[in-house]
Amino acid sequence: MSPGVWLLVLLALPPTLAVEPLSMGLAIAAASALTGLLSYPRFYCGSLVECCEDRVLNATALQVDLEQKLFGQHLAKEVILKALKSFMSNQDPKKALTLSLHGWTGTGKNFISKIIAEHVYKQGLNSKFVHLFVSAMHFPHDDQIPKYKDQLQAWIRGNVTACPRSVFIFDEMDKLHPGLIDAIKPFLDYYDEIDGVSYRKAIFVFLSNAGGDLITKVALDFWKNGKQREELQLKDVESILSVGVFNNKNSGLWHSSLIDKNLIDFFVPFLPLEYRHVKKCVTVELQSRGFEVDEDIITKVADEMTYFPKEEKIYSDKGCKTVTSKVDLVIDL
Structure with missing residues (x-):
């Protein structure tokens, strides 16, 4: 009134x-x-309801989050920061931003997708504009692929119509039926509009264990040649990775038109984590529980993890994924 x-x-x-x-x-x-x-829109959207809006990305805050929370992934940090900063600042992008994250389990793929979501929308993965698909849960039956394709297209079309700056995250791409992901090709392509809807401000993130062996081989070769992992550049891995997952039937991107038509903007490699990175994960876990940083406990937890190759034992075979349970074990001893 x-x-x-x-x-x-x-x-x-x-x-x-x-x-x-x-x-x-x-x-x-x-x-x-x-x-x-x-x-006043900002008061209404910020305090009363969550609104779809073109927020200005705080690149400094994103960089700090990546530096403090993600360990051993200099390539992923660099690519994600630059890609998101450039895309979010462009009010007229030519296509949707599409990132394909690859690496062994526990190396930080899910964690970084969470960080991306939080920097696009304050509620992160809980935002109604961020949509997470898990292959084994949402697309479990191979005999229902045509149905899944229709449902997936309808879901993306409806949500982007409601909010152009929608975020879609596909986890366990390596468990996705080959060919299913091609259903979203039109939404990733260079179209101004499709049936009156523009998809150019949307963000698509694929998470996959596929290609982890290729990434590890490149990293191990660097180590054997006396080079630091930080010397690795994206060009040393990206082309090998894209070809590898294209030819891998278990990648979810096997012979995919998304690769064939160059619609994936970046193949982001997640390197296998070393002993020193595992110790950092343990430190963060202890701090999150309110414990003092105890070097003896950190070492004990890190030593509980298993490493490969068998002789050199350089990389953690589960990354930091089981750190929480290992901390429970050591603290209870």
Whole structure:
């Protein structure tokens, strides 16, 4: 109700319900302030409901998050930061941003997808504009692929129509039936619109264990040649990775038109984690539980993990995935 309407209501009150001029002034001022707040989009969207909006990416905050929470992944940090910063600052992108994250389990793929979601929408994975698909859960039956394709297209079409800046995350791509992901090809292509809907502001993130062996081989060769892992550049891995998953029947991207038509913007390699990285994960886990950082405990937990290759024992075979349970084991001893 506008201040003017409030005034008319107050003046129409019977004498017994009349208010003092000061009280009336306060009432009108309060009504005016409330009206102004409710008509102000940022207040409404930030405090009352979650709105689809083109937020300005805080690149500094994203960089800090990546540096403090993701260990041993200099390539992923660099690619994600640059890609997201460039895409979010572009009000007229040519196509949807498409990232394909590859590496062994426990190396940080799910963790970084969570960070991406949180920096696009404050509620992160809980946002109604962020959509997570898990292959084994959402697409379990090979004999229902045509049905899944129709459902997937309808879901993406409906959500992007409602919010152009939608985020779609596909986990366990290596368990996805080959050919299913090609159903979303039109949404990733260089079209201004499809049936009146633009998909160019959407973000698609694929997570896969496929290609982990190829990434590990490149990293191990670097180590054997006396080079530091930080010397690895994206060009040393990306082409090998894209060809590898294209020819891998268990990648979810086997002979995919998304690769054939160059619609995946970046193949992001997640390197196998070393002993020193595992120790950092243990440190963060202890801090999150309120424990003091104890070097003896950190070492004991890191030593509980298993490493490969058999002789050199350089890389953790589960990354940091079982750190939580190992901390439980060591603390209870």
